[in-house]
Amino acid sequence: MKKALVIFAVILMAGGLLAAQEGMLTPDEFAMALAPAVPPEALSLPEGSVGSPEWYGTTGRFWVTGSAAGSCTPITSATQYSQNFGYYYGTSGFTTYWNCSLQAPSGTLIAGIEIEVEDSDATDDICISLWKFNYFSTTATTIASGCTSGTGQDYIYITGLNETITNHYYYYMFRVWAQSGSISNRFRTVFYSAYRQISPAPGTATFPDVGTGFWAFQEIEALAASGITQGYPDGTFKPTANVTRAQMATFLARALGLHYKD
Numbered sequence: 001m002k003k004a005l006v007i008f009a010v011i012l013m014a015g016g017l018l019a020a021q022e023g024m025l026t027p028d029e030f031a032m033a034l035a036p037a038v039p040p041e042a043l044s045l046p047e048g049s050v051g052s053p054e055w056y057g058t059t060g061r062f063w064v065t066g067s068a069a070g071s072c073t074p075i076t077s078a079t080q081y082s083q084n085f086g087y088y089y090g091t092s093g094f095t096t097y098w099n100c101s102l103q104a105p106s107g108t109l110i111a112g113i114e115i116e117v118e119d120s121d122a123t124d125d126i127c128i129s130l131w132k133f134n135y136f137s138t139t140a141t142t143i144a145s146g147c148t149s150g151t152g153q154d155y156i157y158i159t160g161l162n163e164t165i166t167n168h169y170y171y172y173m174f175r176v177w178a179q180s181g182s183i184s185n186r187f188r189t190v191f192y193s194a195y196r197q198i199s200p201a202p203g204t205a206t207f208p209d210v211g212t213g214f215w216a217f218q219e220i221e222a223l224a225a226s227g228i229t230q231g232y233p234d235g236t237f238k239p240t241a242n243v244t245r246a247q248m249a250t251f252l253a254r255a256l257g258l259h260y261k262d
């Protein structure tokens with residue numbers, strides 16, 4: 001009898017807790033709220049590019065593709081350029097060059113680059129470099145570079161890069177060059193693979209109740225810097241308080257940049 005009373009009391013307490021939390025997100029609702037509401041490609045990818053479903057999150061690698069026709073331009077007008085089934089090549093007989101744009105949001109971690117090529121020239125090769133230019137000093141730095149070798153190679157893939165895009169100081173560009181300037185060395189598509197990152201933590205805290213030693217300090221500061229969270233009117237963040245549906249709706253609308261149709 002006593003045991004039955006204890007069980008009944010526990011059930012009552014659980015019911016009370018559930019009632020107290022009415023209006024808050026259940027775990028399932030929370031997971032659904034975080035699921036992508038728009039196709040990943042609708043985010044800030046450059047025109048003509050394709051992002052993989054792994055665009056979200058900091059652990060999933062994604063690829064961005066640029067076609068030779070859409071992203072690359074020859075750098076001299078004196079050289080004749082031609083294309084065949086989307087492949088670009090020079091016709092001058094000497095080395096020909098193209099510049100290809102690379103657009104990525106600041107904080108993107110470039111992990112690798114790839115170029116689709118056709119090399120059927122036993123003597124000369126086709127090469128690619130990834131460069132960054134400092135806006136203020138106009139100096140160029142080579143981040144990665146590679147060439148085909150011999151014949152039969154149909155791509156160049158360079159991995160192991162660790163370059164964080166910082167658009168405030170640099171702009172980025174692929175340089176492609178074909179040593180023979182003939183159809184024997186041609187290219188069609190350039191790629192980069194990357195990861196998203198969370199901004200490094202600042203030196204001082206925005207909220208007095210989220211100090212620099214708090215376990216979620218970096219993430220909360222990143223949300224605040226992005227305008228997704230603004231804290232309470234008294235300036236605090238209340239990191240251990242529950243999230244209401246209204247607060248979650250506000251976070252999601254700000255994070256996804258939701259707006260009404262034209």
Ligand SMILES: [Ca+2]
Pocket residue numbers: 119120121122123124125126148149150151
């Ligand atoms: Ca070759």
